[in-house]
Amino acid sequence: MIRSAALALALAGCASSPSAAQPVKVIYWSDGDSGRLDGVTFRLADVDAPETGGVGARGGAKCEKERELGFKAKGFILDLTRDHRLTITSTEDLDDFGRRVMTLAVDGKDIGQLGVSAGFLKPYVFDGQRATMPKPDWCK
Numbered sequence: 001m002i003r004s005a006a007l008a009l010a011l012a013g014c015a016s017s018p019s020a021a022q023p024v025k026v027i028y029w030s031d032g033d034s035g036r037l038d039g040v041t042f043r044l045a046d047v048d049a050p051e052t053g054g055v056g057a058r059g060g061a062k063c064e065k066e067r068e069l070g071f072k073a074k075g076f077i078l079d080l081t082r083d084h085r086l087t088i089t090s091t092e093d094l095d096d097f098g099r100r101v102m103t104l105a106v107d108g109k110d111i112g113q114l115g116v117s118a119g120f121l122k123p124y125v126f127d128g129q130r131a132t133m134p135k136p137d138w139c140k
Helices: 064-081 111-118
Strands: 027-029 034-037 040-044 086-094 100-106
Parallel strands (some): 040 100
Antiparallel strands (some): 027 034, 086 100
16 A cells, blocks of 8 residues: 555545545555545546456456556556645546546646556546446557
């Protein structure tokens, strides 16, 4: 888990349902677009990261290239957020995997958009229930 003085602000009462404009105390990144905030599973809104799980495994990468890109995306997100102040800027409903969908900011800048601009994440926009575009193909 990432712990630092910069992330030491408490999420008062947010263990079961984090809400917008709240500082993040502890974050763990599972991959480039999801993880846990103080134990609550989450997924970044409107972006997709390549998967890091084994090729062919349920929820895993579709090819070795995707898996390699997934580890690079996770490294980018770790570097971007390590020892910085993170804030939940919006929350949405749960996704199909029971994760809270949300936007996060690092030092006031949207993490998802920073990842897209850097080329580690791709847009993957939802209208609240369904994706409005095909899932990115990381194997091309």
